[in-house]
Each structure stands twice: as structure tokens, then as C-alpha cells.
Amino acid sequence: MKFQRIASLLALWVALLSFFSATVSGQDWRPLGPQGGDVRSLSVDPQNAQILYIGTSDGHIFQSTNGGARWELVGRVGERQDAVVMTLQVDRRDSRRLFAGTQTLRDNAGGVYRSEDGGRSWMRAGLHGQVVRALAQSQSRPDLFVAGTLDGVYRSTDSGKSWQRISPAGHEDLRNFDSVAIDPQNPDFIYAGTYHLAWKTIDGGLHWMPIHSGMIDDSDVMDISIDPSDANRIFATACSGMYRSANRGDSWMKIRGVPPTARRTYFLRQDPSNLRVLYAGTTQGLWKSADDGLTWKRITPAGWSVIALVLDPKNPNKLVAGTERRGVFVSEDGGVTFRPSNQGFHHQQIMAFAADPENEERMLLVLTNAQERILTTRDGGRSWNSAGMGVAPEQIRRVFSVPGGWWVSLSSGGLMAYDEKKAKWSKAGFVAPSKTVPVARPGKRSAPPVQRPFQQIVNDLAYGRDIWLAATQQGVAGSRDRGATWFEFSAPEVRGTPALSVRASSDGRHFYVLTQHGLLASSDAGQSWNRVELPVPAALAVRLHNLDDPTLILASKVGLFVSEDSGRRWRPPYLPGMFIEDVAVSEGILLVSTQSDGLYSSTDRGESWIPMEGPVAGARFPFLANHRINRSFVAASSTESLHTLRIDLLSAKRTAQQAPSLTSMSQQSQLKPNQQ
Template identity: 35%
Template structure:
């Protein structure tokens, strides 16, 4: 487990505690379906009940397991945004209902210190540390009210359980900044070690004075982790970007441990076996490593593709360990690391960008994942989300932004680099990335007319140039006469041969297109700032008269009356005359950011989702009345319907759906707004 800490000289008394941070208000009628896995960052376990394990994530979410990591539930969302990284969690061993979490913001923007006194049921933030990028956290063994945190601007210390704080490093010191790791001597709380993005430091007087303990350490070494032998504090290890170092005299001299490959030197975390100090695990950017001889030699336990962020060793049985990993979630070993298996039941922390439901079997669901590389791509469930399997062979680790089922039943994936197709058997993905550019070759030929002879231009042949369609694809739609449409980062493209090749239309090469829809002979496609429309199946196009003040278009829908609907950062707008005039649809809908809008053909209803309100809305009467799910507690990205059931994709938490499998306006939604179109 990560043992990070930090302190400060300037007294910061928290006269008041910031507003309470409450657990997620998740609707009891909705449940997370998966796919399981994602980014796991940190562990902390209850020393009185090691089966109770807390886990932090990249998006401010805190998970809890009460059975040793076999099952996980989402406990709280810490912070008001999704940019907090929960890398450090600590539990008071004398009162295990007291939990501390140190957070930092992505992009080094802000951070917070969170405290719970009731086992995670409710949370508060401490004013004194608000806004500080907190990278490390530790409690003193001899006095659990002594807490140290490391921040980008220094080290801070509290001796009263977090109520008040001192900065114990000099302010504006050129070297004593950007602290990434801390540790406290297990027998003397005044001895503190702190690692920066440059070198390690030590104080023996509670922060009054500091010494740079760089002897034996390569200069300019980011110190990620510090661990101390709990039985013999003279022995300690630090991990840095330049390797792993061991000291046998409390940091006065380090020597670099050999046997770790150069590429795996970014060791995020070190963990010592509490029953045998010769055994140390190293979680790196290229797998989990282990020494059984006090660092004389290391060997690799996992695939080098596994990025390890934290390690849990069961204190009752140190052969059992858990790994918090990037993209893969939690891995479990029962044999001291000889083999691992996933342990992610209930932990779904993936970014789902798209969802498609099989038109012939509504229990089959496909989802497209972004930012998970080889562990992402596409997942499929054949039992309405109870179980998932990865089906990403051939995608090459690409992000999948859109999935659509073709009229013939195959599946199209729009990725960050082109288009891929999978047959009905889902045997693998093949590229559909041939771009065609046709250029007419002409010549001047004589022609006799009533007025005599003159030269005219005649097309004699067509030059066909082929290139790779390697841009980001955001959406697909299928029109009449077997015309397929692709909304891409550099225009709107069409295919007349089932995706075997693509060519640019009259709007190719313009702004990024984010959505395209068809309804009978109408085709509409949206950019971030406008909409283009065809009412004759794509033969001719015109620009809809979207008012200039409407910006940030995210999505587009066409209902059965050929009414155009757009989801924007200002809410929902509609046009009932093919784009000539637009009105702002309120009547219970938010006037802030709306992420998606869809026409449910089967249910004959409009579906709207908003991350800003974490809510799904539906209307069955053309937008006169809207029904709402209320706050779901998830950051809703989009909503899809099948056989009367809603499936919601989220920004970080996979797919969620009504837990009772029944979703109608009288059971899952409440009415918002009254009669009228606005």
C-alpha cells in the first residue's frame, strides 16, 4: 500500500469545514452493468477488518469491498468535478470509521483533503488544504492523529486528526516543492522522509530542518514511493524514475538495486511483505516485479503491459495480493504473484463512448470504449449486460467512438483512426478505410452547331485516386439505395458499396461532423456550429438556418414527423420546417449543456440526456411534455432504447440501466414541465 506523507511550518487552522461531500445519490431503480474494469489507482484496508478495502480512481470515485476485493460497490464521488485523482487513502487504525483521502486535480489544477468519520457514509473537506494538489499521504504509527501530506507547494502536517495544519517545509524553496511521496519513521513521528520530482529529503525534528539525502541517488530522480521496514527503520527503499534504491542506514546512503530493466524503472509503488522484509513488490509501468532476497534480484510476475498503481497485501495471508492497474482494474493473486485473475465484480470504471443493441436480439449489447488501448475497443454482452466479453481483435488498441449495426446485421466501428467492420459472427474486425477521390479527365473536341464549329469540353475518362480513410469517425447512418454515411473529423462521407470504399460529398473537407441521421428521404448532419440537410436522399444539400447564437452542437435527431432536433450546450432546439426556423425547447428540459438526443422508433419517443443534470428525459408527444428519471448519480453521456428498456452510457462508469428491466414513463420517470411546446 502506498505510504505517502507531508508537513509544513506555517500554521493553517481550519476554522470551518467546507460543505459536506455526500455519497452518490444513485437511483435505486438503476444499476451499473459494466463492462467491468478500468483505471484503479489506490487501496487502503481496515486494519481491524482487512476484508474491508477502499479503492480510489482517476475520476474522483471511491469504491468499497467488504469481502476482500471479490465484489465492489461505489461508495462516494469526492469533489464536484471528475478531474480528481484519488491516489492516497488512509484509515485511522484506532478508529477505523475515520478515513482520509488526499486528491489532486488532473493537469495539476487544484486538489482537496477529504475526511469521513462514519466509514465513508458522509465526507467533509478541510479548508486549510483546499485547492492544493495533494500527491502523498501517511499516518504516524505511534499517533494516528499525526498526518502528513505531500503537495506541489510543500509538505504539511496535522497533529489533531486533520483539523489544523502546519506547513513544515520552507516556503518558496527552489528545491523543496513538487512532493510526490512521503513516509514517517514507524517509531519516531518526527522523522519524516519526503520525495520530490527531483530528489529525496529527510527531517529528524518534525520539519524544523531538512536534509537532502541524495547520496547514491542519481540526480534528477522523481521519487514516487518510499517504504520503511516497520521492524527495522534503518532499512528503507525508494523508487524513482532512475530505478529502485535501498538504504540500510535510514537514508544516509543509498545504493541502486540491479536487475530491473531500464524500461520498467518508473516504479509507482513499493510494498514490503509485513511478515518477511526480504520480500518486496515493485509496481511499475511495465508490470509487477518481486524480490525475495532484499533487493539483490528481481523477477517479473505479470505481463509487462500491466501498469501497476498500487498493491494490497493481505496481512493475514501475504500470499494473497491485489493490484490496482491502469485499464485492467483489479487483479488478484492467491499464490504470491505466480498467477493473476481479474477481480472487478461491481467495478465498472470505463469510458463508454457508444452503445449498439442487436436489432435481432435485444439481449445482445455492444459498447465502444475509449482510452483503454488494448484493454478497450469493443465489448459485447449476450445477456443484457450481466456478462461481458472483449471483441477487439483487429482494432489495434484504437478508441471506438461509435458503433452502428448495418441493415444487413454486421457491425461498424468508427474509431480515432478509421472505420472497421465485424461480421455477424463477431470473429474479428477488418478495416473499411479505402477513400476514393474521382477526378474527371477532359479534352477539348470540335463540335458543329447551327452557328458553325466550336470546341467544347468533353469528359473522356475518370481518374480514381485511392487513399486511407484514417481520420476520427463520430457517427454512421444508413439511407435509401444502400447509401451509408460517415460523420468524420474532416467532413461527411458516403459509401455506395456497403463500406468497401468511401468518398467525400458536397460537404467533405469542411468542419468536423459530430452526428448524421436519416429518416425516409431526409438526411441531416451536424457540425459543432451548424446543420446540413438533404430532403432527397442526399442528392442535394443545403445549410439549415441555425441561429448564430446556437453553438456547441453535440447530437442530432429526426423524429417520425421529420422534425429536426439538436442537442447543444444551451439545451435542445427543434425545427419543424426542415431547418428554416428553430425554437428553444424548454418545458422541463435543461437550458444548459445537453449531450445527446435520440428518436426511439420502436417506442415512438424522444430521449434526451444531460451530463450537467445527470438525468435522462423522454417525451412521447413531440416535446410538449417531458418525463425525467431524476438525478441518476452517473455522468450521463448518451441514452439508447430497446424493447422498452433504456441503456445509458456514462463518462467513466460504463453502462447503467434500470435494475428491474422495465422502463416506462409511469414506473421509472416523473413528469417535468406541463403542456405546451416551450
């Protein structure tokens, strides 16, 4: 009996391996934009300044082989989507070898990773579980690395194969390290900046001494650099500004010339061809000094937050700047002018998305990390236009494509509609006046009823032939005049019950409402409602979709459920255990996005599933839409901007025939002991 159970589990494991090794070969991923996004780290190949790397906030690595003119997504550091690449180093000895230090957001962990193929694949290289915010390689002894973590300072003398702590454990001040630097001649001289001032060791970490004389107290030291011509000259940048030391950090002098509003400085770099020329990246632009820091001039707009800079040693006029929200900018004239250089770098964070089902070239995005946060396109993503006037992006709860335009629901309640001619958002919808007419006093005319703005918090919208439906925190509302006025459905089953999702049949007679307490259905346009049993507790339900009039799809936190008879019976879960975020259908292919397991497709109405492949396939795509014109899908990512995905139906079917069904595997794993 026990042997049979083990054999069954082994068979299941083999099936899972077979499943996850099978991916659809006929896939075509294409970015739609918008370009740009957050640059978290920027590094250059010491042997070839044309080769650059970007580290991002979700672990992805982008590479440029032409000095930043074009970028390619080449790999991901680790497996997690919340791994921020805090620091990135190209090995001085081998251009194909990269090192990265990461910080994971959910559990404040991370580690050091190494790549041997130019960033395409990565392996752990120590300090697993540590937040690694700084990493430096010794010039005089290139097998020696130093890492700054929240826990302390660590050193490797074998190119990252092993690490030793060189700062005392549990020290009150020797923690929360944000920057490290190694003396170019003597690797025992190590400088380290913390969230609270700076430290150094002159004996490889045996003893540490504070070096903050002259620094403003409680300065977060973000960067430390050493003058390549004089190891006594040290530069440090902090939240309190810039500092210079002429005696290896024993005392500091504040560098003046940058206004206090821009004093939070990420880095200071010397021009390798003229060390008197300095560049400083701040939260308010990139600054340049031509006289060793005596005077400064801002050379970018103040709105740029410049967190990284690469200088070409063979071309002193070439600057490559990495910014927050705006991506990469390149200057060919020493900073006199800059141009955006984000071709191939698609890393915008999409927080809301809608596509026009009648005109699939029209889409709307709300971004979390861009200067222009609300954008629309009318040409399928070839160009994007700002559409943010009149509404604060942080107030937007959801966006909708309604017949004739764009609407948004607000977190504070109510709806807004976009006027394309005026390029402006305005409040939309009123509450329909009560049918009860007040009795007029003798000799006085009755005042017309006062229209009240529709202020309910809207979670979802749906459209029937002659009615719009809104799922709100207060229940279900309807409109028969395209959203101009709204009325509440008064049936006790829906009134006052928070509704998460709503769907309507094409004839406008059948309504389905997913609430916090379960699923409700009406077959008489909302006059009466019946409770429909869900296959999971209501707390696990996410959103309701209708494939066609009798076919319902329930996205849940534990898998995908399908009913072909309006909810009377539900099939066993597809993709069991996965958090389903969105569903789309195109040309017989069902595409599903999950919260942390990527995208899956099915060509047989859910009987078998194949994971999508490609550089961005493992990203999180909270929003999907079908694109009937191109027989493809549109996938909106929380980190990777917008993409189209075209799946060849024949290739998908051939792959599906070779892969086991996730449903059957789930049923096999759940057999009772006496069946195994």
C-alpha cells in the same frame, strides 16, 4: 420594484431546490461491463484486512468487504468528475473514517477529504485547492497527519481539522512532493520524496535536510516506507529503481536484481509476517524477493503495471494487487498464481460506442485504458470479445452500427468495416468513378476508370431506405450500394462545407445536415437544399437527432432544442445552459446526457425534466442508446464502463408532475426588469 425582483429570484431559487430534490424513484441501474479499469489508490482497513477500498481517476470510491472478491461503488470524493484519488487512508482508530488526497485534472487543484461512513459521503478536510499526492497518519500519535502537495509539506495535529505548512514557502527544491512517511515512534521524524530526490526533518519541519546521497540524480521518489522492526531502515522507490538506507536516509544503496526496463518502481512493501520478503510494483509487473532484496523474481506478466499492493497480516499468502488498465488481481499462494478479481469494479473508460438497433444484444466499445481496447458483445454484455485486429484504436474517430455490421471512421480519413468471420478490420468504400468517359485513342482500348479509396474524414453516418449518408469534413457524401462506393453531393450549399451531423427520414427523401455554418435541409433526396434557421449560433450546436420524421432534436452546448415541423420553429431550450452530449428515446421516455451535469429524463416530450439518481448517475455518459427489448437505455460512460438504465414510466410521470419545468424556470429568470 427591487423587492419584486428579489422575491422573484428567491422563488426561482426555491423552484430549483425543488427540482434538484426530485428524482425518479423507479430506476434500475445494472452494469454491463467490461469489468476492471484503472486503480489509482488501494487501501486496507488496519483492523480488518477483509475491508478494502479503491480510489479511482474520477473521484469514485469502491469498497470490498470480502477481501477483494467483490466490489461495490459506495461514493465519490467531492463533486468533480476529474478528481483523481491519489492517496487513500483508513483511520487507525475508526474503520468508518477515511481520508483521501486528490488532484483535479482541469485546473491542477485538489485537497484533503474525510468520510465518516465508510466512503459513502465525503466532506472537505483542508488544503482546498492544493494537489495532494501523498498522505500519512502517525502510528504513535494517530491524530497527526502529514500531507505532501505540489506546494509543500503540511501537518495536521487534529485529525485534519486544520493544517499548518511545515516546509518553507517558495523553496526551490522543497516542492512537488510525491511521497511522505512518518517514523512509527517519533512523529517529528518525517520523510518526504519529491519529483527530484528526497528530504527529511527530525524536528517536525523546523529544519529540512536533503537525503539523496547514493541516489541517481533527478529521481522522482514515488514511495518511502520504514521497516517496522527497525526505524533506521528506510526503503525508497523512484523512477530510477529501488533504494535502501540503514541510517535513516543519510545514505542510500541501490537495490539490484530488477532489470533497467522495469526500474520505474511505484512502491516496495515488506511482508508483515516475514520482513525479509519484499514486493515491488513496477511498470513491468510485480516482483518478489525472499532474501531481503538480494535476488528478485517477477511473479506477474511483464505487461502489468502494478501501482498498489495490500498484504494480509493474518494470511501471508494473500496478495491484492491494483493495476493500471486491468483492475484488481488476487493471489492466495504468495504470488505463484493470480486471478482477476473485478466483480463489481466497473471502471473502464469508453471513448466510442455503438449499439445494433436491429439486435440490441450486439454492441461495440472502444476503450482508452484497457489491454484489449476494441470489444464486441453478442449477448448483451455477458461476455466480451476482442475485435481490434487491423485498426489502431487511437486512429478511430467514431464507430457506427451499419445495416449488417460495424464500421469505424478514422481520424486520418476513410472508413473501415469489421469482418466478424475473419475477426479483422479492413478498408471500406471507394469514390464512385466520374460519369465523364475519356475519349479513347484510335486503335487503343479505353482504360477503365481507376477506383480511389474513400478518404474523407467522416463525422457521422445516417441511413435511409435506399441510401447511406456521410457527414464529412468536405461536405456530404452518399452511397446507394451499402457503402461500397460513395459520391459527393454537388449542390453548392453542401459541397466543401464541413458537416458535423446528418439525418435521413425513413423514406430516404428528407435529409438534414448540421454544418459548421448552420442547418441545411433537403426534401428531394439531396437534389436541392434550403437553409434552416437554428435557435443558437452554429458554433454552439453539437449534434442533430430526429425523434420521428418531422421532429428534430438539436443537442447544443447551451441546452436542448426541439422542433416538431422540420426546423421551421424551435421550442425554447430545455435544460438551459447545459452541454448536451447525446439523446435516446425508449417507451415514451426521453433520456439526455450532459457533459458535466449527469442524466435527465422526460416523459412529456421535454416539457419537464428529472435528474437521474444512483451511484453512477453523476458520471459522464457521452453515448446513449435505446434498448427496446428490455424497455431500457444503454449508457456508455467515459469512466464507469457500460450500464443499462431502466426507468419505470409511471414513477417517472408521477415525479415529473411534482417538479417544476426547467423551461419555465429559465423563462422566469430571463424576464426583463420592468416585468419583475
